[in-house]
Amino acid sequence: MHPAPSVIIFTTLSGLGFGLLAFLGLGLPDVTGWVAFVFFALAFGMAGGGLMASTFHLGRPERAWRALTQWRSSWLSREGIAAVLALAVMGLYALGAVFMGETWRLLGLLGTALSLATVFTTSMIYTQLKTIPRWNMKLTPAVFMSFSLAGGALLAGQTNLSIVLLLIAGAVQLAYWKQGDQALASSGTDIGTATGLGARGAVRAFEPPHTGSNYLLREFVHVVGRKHAQKLRVIAFALGFALPLILLLLPMEDVMVKHLFAAVAVLAHLAGVATSRWLFFAEAEHVVGLYYGKR
Amino acid sequence: MTELPASTTRKMGLVIDLDTCVGCHACVISCKGWNTENYGAPLSDQSPYGADPSGTFLNRVHSYEVQPDQGAAQLIHFPKSCLHCEDAPCVTVCPTGASYKRVEDGIVLVNESHCIGCGLCAWSCPYGARELDLAEGVMKKCTLCVDRIYNENLPEVDRVPSCVRTCPAGARHFGDLGDPDSEVSKLVAERGGMDLMPEMGTKPVNKYLPPRPKDQIEEQIDVLAPLLAPVAEEPKGFLGWLDKALDKLPGGNA
Ligand code: SF4
Ligand code: SF4
Ligand code: SF4
Numbered sequence: 001m002h003p004a005p006s007v008i009i010f011t012t013l014s015g016l017g018f019g020l021l022a023f024l025g026l027g028l029p030d031v032t033g034w035v036a037f038v039f040f041a042l043a044f045g046m047a048g049g050g051l052m053a054s055t056f057h058l059g060r061p062e063r064a065w066r067a068l069t070q071w072r073s074s075w076l077s078r079e080g081i082a083a084v085l086a087l088a089v090m091g092l093y094a095l096g097a098v099f100m101g102e103t104w105r106l107l108g109l110l111g112t113a114l115s116l117a118t119v120f121t122t123s124m125i126y127t128q129l130k131t132i133p134r135w136n137m138k139l140t141p142a143v144f145m146s147f148s149l150a151g152g153a154l155l156a157g158q159t160n161l162s163i164v165l166l167l168i169a170g171a172v173q174l175a176y177w178k179q180g181d182q183a184l185a186s187s188g189t190d191i192g193t194a195t196g197l198g199a200r201g202a203v204r205a206f207e208p209p210h211t212g213s214n215y216l217l218r219e220f221v222h223v224v225g226r227k228h229a230q231k232l233r234v235i236a237f238a239l240g241f242a243l244p245l246i247l248l249l250l251p252m253e254d255v256m257v258k259h260l261f262a263a264v265a266v267l268a269h270l271a272g273v274a275t276s277r278w279l280f281f282a283e284a285e286h287v288v289g290l291y292y293g294k295r
Numbered sequence: 296m297t298e299l300p301a302s303t304t305r306k307m308g309l310v311i312d313l314d315t316c317v318g319c320h321a322c323v324i325s326c327k328g329w330n331t332e333n334y335g336a337p338l339s340d341q342s343p344y345g346a347d348p349s350g351t352f353l354n355r356v357h358s359y360e361v362q363p364d365q366g367a368a369q370l371i372h373f374p375k376s377c378l379h380c381e382d383a384p385c386v387t388v389c390p391t392g393a394s395y396k397r398v399e400d401g402i403v404l405v406n407e408s409h410c411i412g413c414g415l416c417a418w419s420c421p422y423g424a425r426e427l428d429l430a431e432g433v434m435k436k437c438t439l440c441v442d443r444i445y446n447e448n449l450p451e452v453d454r455v456p457s458c459v460r461t462c463p464a465g466a467r468h469f470g471d472l473g474d475p476d477s478e479v480s481k482l483v484a485e486r487g488g489m490d491l492m493p494e495m496g497t498k499p500v501n502k503y504l505p506p507r508p509k510d511q512i513e514e515q516i517d518v519l520a521p522l523l524a525p526v527a528e529e530p531k532g533f534l535g536w537l538d539k540a541l542d543k544l545p546g547g548n549a
Contacts, residue, residue: 001418059412059432066409067390073298076415077390128388130495131421188494189421191359195373196489196503197313201363206370209323209355212348215426219417287492288423291357291375 001132002222003281006056011122012274014050014083015144017043018115019152021090025112028158032101040094042155044087047115051083075128079121086114119148126280133183134284139176143280146172147240147273154244154266163248166269170241173276177233184285184295194290205293220286221294232279240272297389299382303401306473307439308379308500309459310482314507316466318358318372322458326354326376326437329457334442335407339430351428353377353437354458371506374467376458377424377437378491378499379403385416385425385436393434401473401500402441407433421495444469472500 020043024031031039055061068084070077090111096102123144126135146169153162191205192198244265252258285295330353331337340350354376362368379396383403386394393410396403405416410433417425417434425436440456443449453460459467470479479502482488488502530538 057414059414059427059434060410063391063409063411066392067411067413070297070390070392073387074390076388076413080390125388125415129419130384131419189492193492193494194421195357195359195371196491196505197359197361197371200369200505201361204360204362205357206360207358209320209357209375210349210352214349215351215417215429216423219414219427220423286418287421287495291423 001281001284001286002219003278004057006053008274008277008281010050010054011144012050012270012277013046013053014122015119015148016151016155016270016273017045017047017050018083018086018118019148019150020155021047021086021152022112022115022149023152023156023158025090025093025108025110025115027103027105027108028153028156028161030103032097032103034098036094036097039156040090040098044091044094047083047118048087075121075124079118079125082114082118082121086111086118089114116145116148119144131287132284133187133189133287134180135280136187137176137179137183139172139179142172143169143176147276150241151269151273154262154269157262159248159262163245166241166245166248170237170245173237173241180283184287187287189287189290191290191293194287205291208292216288217292221289221292222282223294226283229279229283232275236272236275236279238272239268240276241269243268243272297386297392297394299386299396300398303381303396303398303473305400305471306379306381306500307400307402307444307470308472308479308502309376309439309456310468310470310472310479310488310502310504311374312466312468312486312504313371313373314466314486314504315464316356316372316374316462317464318356319463320356321461321463322374322467323352323354323356325457325461327352329440329443330435330438334438336428336431336433336435338435339428341429351426351435353424353426353435355423367509369506369509374458375422375424376501377403377420377439378422378497378501379437379439381498381500382496384419384497388415388419390415400439402439403436404438404441405434405436407431410434421492421497422499439469472502 024039024043055064058064067077067080071081089107093104093107093111096104120141123141127140130136150162150165150169153165191203195203197203247261247265252261289295327338338351342348354374357373357375359371359373360368361371379401383396386396386403391409391411393406394416412427412432412434414427417427425434428435443457444454446454455469459469468479468482470477472479474480483502486504488504490499491503
């Protein structure tokens, strides 16, 4: 799949943003006034900014509101609705916390549930696609949810929680890579089933239907970056999980240094998750590539 | 709503004969022509005469080589357009309701004035049957020439899809695959018509007729060969004399 920057930015930022909102809704940390303002501004900036970025890849962004209508069948529609509701509920909660010094716990809990639901629906947009075996796995929602929770805890300053959640997310990431590498082969789909000619012998794409490129090749067949995949996996894992864990676990007396380390941990995690998301797209093989003798 | 109908009254679709397709791409061009000049947004091209030309097509012809364990390889031309699947994933994933499957004939269409061009339907189609038009920003796909097949302004012979009407080899057939007595259903039964990627669970309506087994190559390739023995006989008369005279000249025989 073509790793479109808009979609990578969207899923990375909004995952972190909704993760942070989920913790804020729980009262972790239980903040009001100016401190709350900073936390909420950060969370809304990432969650909302991510959503904005996602509309950049639309052919007709001016009609985006229509995407809220098909919740009965479409995960993309459900995601849109969950996101709007989560932002509205948490917006109300934030008003109370910032301007009235009130933390309406029930509203916050509802906001937490909606924020997590948004991340889950995002993951299901990818998971539902049988055409991309590497995404069509139970581990895909696990990746999105565990990343969002770990990043959210990190941003919310929940040191102990984020250590546990980072460990979980890192493990999920490794399992996802391991299972994903087998996904296409074990899906049973190959050029033989794609053409229906597999039983007659070895099928080889002899001539493509067009001499130039086209939408299908640009969108679905991305082989350029895959040769660096192993290196990028190491970078993603080191930045996203290993480095933040080390920074959090180092015994630190000085409060300033502790904060500095936490900030570096957040930035490293952000870069690591973005790299992992790039790989999520670049490594995903769409079965339509088989018709072109590619993957 | 982009929920799929539980069942459709008819299942209109194409039957494509991989045995007779000669890979001439005439259907590709006629499809592009008809669907650019008629219903919906035109199928645009990007830098058609430039260094890197590309464009939107609803029908494309691949060519495959199949090498059996024994014997000669076979070249198979393989036209591919929307298969108007019964369980069309492209319809249910659409967030706007722009993609839908018609109850009356099972044709899968895109409402271009509702489509936001998110591309998710193309992601969900295993067959690469949908292409986002770069000029219009909306999704394009085979309409089964819905503006021809019921069009009373056209002579009856033309009320079939453009690609079917154009095919010089008769490799494309159009009809109701939901009716077991239709010509196309009989053809599918007779020739063992098959689904592409059945494991995807899309239940395509369009069927592909597999290539027939190739004839064996024997010693005597052409049964008419004995009848086609050389007609030139020993020259007589003046030509006979000339022939002999030339043979006697130095320089050898040809
Ligand atoms: S071939 Fe693709 S576009 Fe056509 S109905 Fe099936 S899934 Fe949808
Ligand atoms: S590109 Fe258009 S038709 Fe396809 S899923 Fe998006 S809105 Fe629906
Ligand atoms: S039925 Fe019409 S739209 Fe579909 S491939 Fe044939 S010519 Fe193109």
